[in-house]
Amino acid sequence: MGIGKSKITPSINVDDMLKKAEISHEIEAEKQDADKRLTEIREAKEALLKIHQDLQDAIKAERDAAMILKTAIDSFGNIINGICNAIVKAEQNTQFKATIKSEHLAQLQQLLNQAIETWKTLLENHRSEQTKMLTEHESNMRKILRRNEGVWFSDFWMKVLVIFLFVYTMALGLIVYCVA
Structure with a gap:
């Protein structure tokens, strides 16, 4: 449909103008929606990268703690030998003779074994906590992907x-x- 002013002025096609305006409006709305979704995706990606880095740091700390505990367990034997050598030297260099009964060494060995078991249980608890955190993270990721929030x-x-x-x-x- 056109509106004619006069024969000299060309007619204006209102339908075409309205269609163009509607198309421009739809395109702008789709662009805004796409920009919004891209922003959400970037924010989710940044959050996931931060969580991933935190998990890697925690795993590294766990490995370091495990190595320290293994070193401590290995050095317990050296500690006992050092104590025994110190006692022997003390006996040789003093006029008083000290005696250590085998039951005292057994008590010391029992205490050391208890300490080792305590450290082992602490390490196992730490590992179970790490596993729990990893499982929770995987669950959160599944929820995000199920709701189609992550692309x-x-x-x-x-x-x-x-x-x-x-x-x-x-x-x-x-x-x-x-x-x-």
Whole structure:
């Protein structure tokens, strides 16, 4: 439908103008929605990277603690030998003779074994906590993916998307230029 002013002035096509305005409005709304979703995706990605780094740091700390505990367990034998050697030297260099009964050594060995068992249980508790945290993290990731809050684009598909949007924008620009 056109509105004619006079024979000299060309007629204005109102339907085409309304359609163009609606299309422009729809495109702008879709762009805003896409920008919003991309922002949400970036925020989720940053949060996941931070959680991943925290988990790696915790695993490294656990490994360090395990190595320290293993070293301590290995050095207990050296400690007992050192104590025995010190006692022998003390007996040889003093006029008083000290005697250590085998039951006292057995008590010392029992205390050392209890200490080792305590450290082992602490290490096992720490590992179970780490496993629990990892399981909780995996559960949270599954929830995010189930609600379609997280989107993953591989490098290839991201390139395809960017090229498509570029071609689409150029084609749309050409159409607008040719029509105007």
